[in-house]
Amino acid sequence: MSRLEVAVGALPLKNPVICGSGEHTMTADGIRAALRAGVGAVVAKSVNESAAAKQQLDRTDYALLGSDWRRLPWNFAPPADAQLLCRSGLIQLEFEPWMEQLVALDREAAAQGAYVIPSLILSDLDQCARYARAIEQMGLRVLEVNIGAPHGEEAARGAIVLERSSERITAIVRTLRAATRLPLWIKLTGQSEDVAALADAARQAGADAVVMMGRFMGFLPDLDTEAPVLGTSAALGGGWALPLTARWLALSRRRLGPDYPLLATNGARSGHDVARFLLAGACATEMTSAVFTGGYEVLARSVRELDEYVQSRGKRAADLLGVAADRLASYADQDSRPGYWQTFVPPAAA
Secondary structure: OHHHHHEEEEEEOOOOEEEEOOHHOHHHHHHHHHHHOOOOOEEEOOOOOHHHHHOOOOOOEEEEHHHHHHHHOOOOHHHHHHHHEEEEOOOOOOOOHHHHHHHHHHHHHOOOOOOOEEEEEEEOHHHHHHHHHHHHHHHOOOOOEEEEEHHHOOOOOOOOOOOOOOHHHHHHHHHHHHHOOOEEEEEEEOOOOOOHHHHHHHHHHOEEEEEEHHHHOOOOOOOOOOOOOHHHOOOEEEEEHHHHHHHHHHHHHHHHHHOEEEEEEEOOOOOHHHHHHHOOOEEEEEEEEHHHHHOOOHHHHHHHHHHHHHHHOOOOOOOOOOOOOOOOOOOOOOOOOOHHHHHHHOOOOO
């Protein structure tokens, strides 16, 4: 499947399907299962120094929802329109033993032409920088830092940081850039009026790539109990998010230029969705909720679907990069068609 090869900057990937960080990458067995699915990379479950973030794992809860907002069975066979509402927490292993596992797993990944990528989630910046330096010294090859976790404003104070300020992102990324020479991927929030500006701040401060974008916080009343589903606000993701993520990818590509690496997350459920994100300007896609709710076969199936799609079009995956984004037009560019709107109005019966 050499036609699936892509690059995130100078980093080659055998294909643009990445298993994103989550509960399904919290163990060595889970990471190995994702690698067996044939992905280009696996992002391990995030870690930081916060005791509160670790304790949050014991307060997690998850609801799979249909398009009618009613709960679905958690049977790892969700319908395509299923949505995940959840509270999450961080891995409870301490930093060093978790990194030691990831070093060994990354060696296994390298033998398969893939990567295992550690993920830090920001709490204290100085500690995060020390961890970044240690990760490089231990021999890992890529680092992702999540500064846009949707739970940041709901979790205990100091557990997780959610950054929406370009100035803060600049300061954070400069500090991390000074701490490590590793390829540095910065994961951003989607809960901003200008995600492209956040991406630009990360780029200017030295990030090698940005991952966009984190899920949205939501609140859902239950009609039967009249209480909040899960009892709290929670992060919401589903296939409906794909056009939102794709728009910010296209706008970020326009602002940052076609050569700056963008990675997609939030919305992909299939290989065709990965292709859609390629067309929108993402050189790779992190699949997270779809794997957590549907199992590791989602990854293998997505790789196959993407390969079948590009083969059917006589192209390589890299040929799709940004093609639709570069054709994105404004409303003012559209043809004038007086009265056309009436075609779409429902009939008004007498």
